[in-house]
Amino acid sequence: MMKDIANATTPIELWFDFASPYSYLSIMRIEPLAQARGARILWRPFLLGPIFRALGWSSSPFVQQSEKGAYMWRDVDRQCRKYGLPWKRPSEFPRRGLLPTRMALLCAYEPWIGEFCRRIMRFNFVEDRPIESAQSVAEALAGLAPDACRLLAAAEAEATKLQLRNQTEAARRQGIFGAPTFCVGSELELFWGDDRLEDALAHAAAGGPPSRGTELGLSS
Amino acid sequence: MMKDIANATTPIELWFDFASPYSYLSIMRIEPLAQARGARILWRPFLLGPIFRALGWSSSPFVQQSEKGAYMWRDVDRQCRKYGLPWKRPSEFPRRGLLPTRMALLCAYEPWIGEFCRRIMRFNFVEDRPIESAQSVAEALAGLAPDACRLLAAAEAEATKLQLRNQTEAARRQGIFGAPTFCVGSELELFWGDDRLEDALAHAAAGGPPSRGTELGLSS
Numbered sequence: 001m002m003k004d005i006a007n008a009t010t011p012i013e014l015w016f017d018f019a020s021p022y023s024y025l026s027i028m029r030i031e032p033l034a035q036a037r038g039a040r041i042l043w044r045p046f047l048l049g050p051i052f053r054a055l056g057w058s059s060s061p062f063v064q065q066s067e068k069g070a071y072m073w074r075d076v077d078r079q080c081r082k083y084g085l086p087w088k089r090p091s092e093f094p095r096r097g098l099l100p101t102r103m104a105l106l107c108a109y110e111p112w113i114g115e116f117c118r119r120i121m122r123f124n125f126v127e128d129r130p131i132e133s134a135q136s137v138a139e140a141l142a143g144l145a146p147d148a149c150r151l152l153a154a155a156e157a158e159a160t161k162l163q164l165r166n167q168t169e170a171a172r173r174q175g176i177f178g179a180p181t182f183c184v185g186s187e188l189e190l191f192w193g194d195d196r197l198e199d200a201l202a203h204a205a206a207g208g209p210p211s212r213g214t215e216l217g218l219s220s
Numbered sequence: 221m222m223k224d225i226a227n228a229t230t231p232i233e234l235w236f237d238f239a240s241p242y243s244y245l246s247i248m249r250i251e252p253l254a255q256a257r258g259a260r261i262l263w264r265p266f267l268l269g270p271i272f273r274a275l276g277w278s279s280s281p282f283v284q285q286s287e288k289g290a291y292m293w294r295d296v297d298r299q300c301r302k303y304g305l306p307w308k309r310p311s312e313f314p315r316r317g318l319l320p321t322r323m324a325l326l327c328a329y330e331p332w333i334g335e336f337c338r339r340i341m342r343f344n345f346v347e348d349r350p351i352e353s354a355q356s357v358a359e360a361l362a363g364l365a366p367d368a369c370r371l372l373a374a375a376e377a378e379a380t381k382l383q384l385r386n387q388t389e390a391a392r393r394q395g396i397f398g399a400p401t402f403c404v405g406s407e408l409e410l411f412w413g414d415d416r417l418e419d420a421l422a423h424a425a426a427g428g429p430p431s432r433g434t435e436l437g438l439s440s
Contacts, residue, residue: 056286065275065397067275067396067397068397068398070395071395071397071410071412074410075411075416078419082419089378106350175287175290175291176287177285177287177291178288190291190294191295192291193413193415195413196295199298199302216407
């Protein structure tokens with residue numbers, strides 16, 4: 001199969017939800033790991049809520065099942081210590097984050113998207129503060145985007161709302177049922193969970209067929 | 221805290237179900253890894269079915285949710301290639317394995333328990349054959365136990381049936397909701413999933429307080 005000369009490594013799609021603790025781990029870890037592999041990251045924010053409802057759950061499995069929930073908090077705490085990441089269990093879970101999700105979608109191809117996502121995640125999982133307000137999102141944009149007001153208006157526009165619904169629908173069609181999920185290559189190989197980040201990057205580096213980034217007419 | 225001089229490393233409890241694909245991975249991997257750490261394995265067979273029912277599911281989440289199920293088969297196949305393990309997706313899932321589970325419980329402290337469990341797992345996940353018959357279990361005992369007939373009778377005895385019900389109830393009380401689960405130290409630190417095997421062993425080697433093996437009056 002022909003490979004894109006300019007970008008020999010297949011990109012890795014990172015599907016994430018700002019409320020998801022394991023998405024926090026991946027968002028904090030992915031950039032240096034991808035860089036070391038020469039892999040481009042395609043940031044794919046989406047909403048887990050509608051996915052869970054489509055699967056017949058009224059909320060996160062971590063909320064619906066107390067044993068699994070209790071274990072998850074313990075496990076994420078341990079993983080953070082293992083990876084040297086700061087961590088504070090949020091007092092609200094799952095935390096509402098519609099506005100930052102729309103903003104991440106709007107700015108998914110900006111060079112600073114990784115830093116924006118890390119800031120939102122730090123608000124949620126380190127500082128334990130709301131992420132839904134325009135003020136929080138503006139704060140996360142500080143120093144990254146020159147015109148936060150314009151971006152905030154665009155994030156609230158009907159077109160962006162529709163785009164996020166489409167994005168979440170696309171996640172469902174790809175068989176995504178949790179976050180983070182990594183999706184690699186035109187064969188849409190799925191890797192579920194922060195534990196599979198390294199495997200997904202190895203798969204991208206091994207170079208499947210070129211990813212759909214270009215096919216979808218997306219530029220980075 | 222005082223540590224057992226004769227056995228400095230905290231044992232690791234391996235809670236597993238013979239029908240569980242991720243338990244297959246751990247059962248095939250654990251012995252050399254534990255040996256390298258000097259950690260003793262406590263084999264804890266139990267039944268996931270009653271646990272799932274207690275959590276409000278009628279069957280395995282891999283059966284109840286087609287997306288998750290489809291992903292799991294793909295993921296286990298990849299993991300087997302990664303670890304160099306043989307693998308064939310079983311034609312029956314979850315495969316009934318009451319008799320071998322009772323046998324594993326009965327023989328949990330025999331020096332050959334690891335080999336017995338690997339044989340049963342190979343029947344299920346490599347040879348795709350039933351594991352529930354007395355013949356299969358006798359075959360798995362071949363060359364390990366001198367008197368398979370006596371053991372088979374004991375495995376079918378009311379006392380062993382009761383013991384397995386108690387064991388599964390103990391799993392529930394410890395907060396176990398899936399398999400494999402590793403349980404380390406008197407503080408019952410839980411590690412869920414084959415992905416946490418190495419972390420659980422590291423935790424055991426770091427030496428939590430001595431495990432409950434002795435408290436329960438169990439000998440190895």
